[in-house]
Amino acid sequence: MVVSIVLLIVGFILLIKGADMFVDGASNTAQNLKIPKMVIGLTIVAFGTSAPELAVSIKAVLSGSSDIVLGNVVGSNILNILLILGISSLFSKMGVKDNTVKKEIPLTILFSCLLTVLSFDNMFDKDITNVVSRTDGIVILLFFIIFIYYLFTIMKSGKKDDNNIPKYGIVKSIIFIIIGLIGVVIGSNLVVDNATLIAKALNVSEKMIALTIVAFGTSLPELVTSIQAARKGENDIAIGNIIGSNIFNIGVVIGIPALFINNINVGTFNYIDMLTMIFSAILLFVLTLKKKKIDRHEGIIMLIIFITYYTYVILGGIN
Numbered sequence: 001m002v003v004s005i006v007l008l009i010v011g012f013i014l015l016i017k018g019a020d021m022f023v024d025g026a027s028n029t030a031q032n033l034k035i036p037k038m039v040i041g042l043t044i045v046a047f048g049t050s051a052p053e054l055a056v057s058i059k060a061v062l063s064g065s066s067d068i069v070l071g072n073v074v075g076s077n078i079l080n081i082l083l084i085l086g087i088s089s090l091f092s093k094m095g096v097k098d099n100t101v102k103k104e105i106p107l108t109i110l111f112s113c114l115l116t117v118l119s120f121d122n123m124f125d126k127d128i129t130n131v132v133s134r135t136d137g138i139v140i141l142l143f144f145i146i147f148i149y150y151l152f153t154i155m156k157s158g159k160k161d162d163n164n165i166p167k168y169g170i171v172k173s174i175i176f177i178i179i180g181l182i183g184v185v186i187g188s189n190l191v192v193d194n195a196t197l198i199a200k201a202l203n204v205s206e207k208m209i210a211l212t213i214v215a216f217g218t219s220l221p222e223l224v225t226s227i228q229a230a231r232k233g234e235n236d237i238a239i240g241n242i243i244g245s246n247i248f249n250i251g252v253v254i255g256i257p258a259l260f261i262n263n264i265n266v267g268t269f270n271y272i273d274m275l276t277m278i279f280s281a282i283l284l285f286v287l288t289l290k291k292k293k294i295d296r297h298e299g300i301i302m303l304i305i306f307i308t309y310y311t312y313v314i315l316g317g318i319n
Helices: 002-033 037-049 051-062 067-091 098-119 134-156 170-201 206-217 220-231 235-261 271-289 296-318
Strands: none
Touching: 002 037, 002 170, 002 220, 002 235, 037 051, 037 098, 037 134, 037 170, 037 220, 037 235, 051 067, 051 170, 051 220, 051 235, 067 098, 067 220, 067 235, 067 271, 067 296, 098 134, 098 235, 098 271, 134 235, 170 206, 170 220, 206 220, 220 235, 271 296
16 A cells, blocks of 8 residues: 555656656757747647557457446546647646637537447447447548548648747757656556555445546646646647647547458447547637637636536436
8 A cells, every 4th residue: 555655756757757758858859940939739748648548458358358448538538628728728827829610620520420330330229239449440540540631731831930049959859758757657647556556445345436537548748748747838739739740649549540450449438538538629629719729717617617517427427
C-alpha cells in the first residue's frame, strides 16, 4: 500500500514534468521549423498523447477483446472535449483561431459522425450485430489520409504563429519532446496501475475501478499536456492536442484494428454514447463560432454536461 502511494506520487510528478517538457519542446519545434503551432498540436502532440489509447486497443485486439476498442475511443473522445478542454479553460482563457473553428473542429464532427454511421449501419436489422467491419476500417483510413493531406497543405504555407525567437534549437527541442513524451506515458501508467492497486486494497469494486480509474487513465496524457499548454498560453497546442487526438483515435486506433481483424464489436456502447461524442464536438464548434475563445463560462458548461453524462454511465454500470 505504501509502495503504491509512493509510486502514485512519482507517476503524477512524471506526468506534470513530462508534459511541461513536451509542450516546451513542441512549441520550440514549431518556431524552429517555421510552421504553425496548431500543426504541431494536431500531429506530434496529439499522436503522442494518444499512445495509451493505441496501446490499449492493440492489447485488446491481441487478447480477443475487440469490443473494448470502440469503447476506449468513444470514451476518450468525450473526455477529451468535455473534461479536458473544460478543465483547461479554468486555468486560462483559450483563444481559438478562425481557421480552427471553420476547418479543424468541423473535421472532428465529421469523423465522429462517420464512426457513428459505420458502427450502427445495421440499426434497422435486429438480427445482425452492429460491428465496424474491414470495409468500414478502409473508409475510416481513407478519411484519415485526407486529414493528413490537409495538414501538409497547412505546413506548405510556411507561416509562423509569431515572431518569437526559439528558446531552444531544433535538436534540443526534439529531445525535449521525446523525454517529455516518455515521462507522460510512464507517469500515466504508474498512476493508473497504482491507483487501481490502492482502490482494490480499499475494497472498491472492479466495476467502479473500470468506470473511473481505467477510463480516465488513457486520457491522462491529453489532460496534463493540455493544462500545461493552457497555463503557458500555448492555446494552439492545447486545442490542437484535443482535436488531433480525437481524429487520431478514430482514424488510427479504430481504423487499423478494423483493417486487420475485421468486425470490431460495438458492444455495450449505445446511441447515447455515440450521440454524446458527436454532441461534444458540435458544442465545441458552437461555443467557439462567434467568440473564438473558450473561457471559464464555456468550460463550466462543458464540465456540467460531462458530469451529467458520466452520472448516466456510472448509474448504468451499477444497474
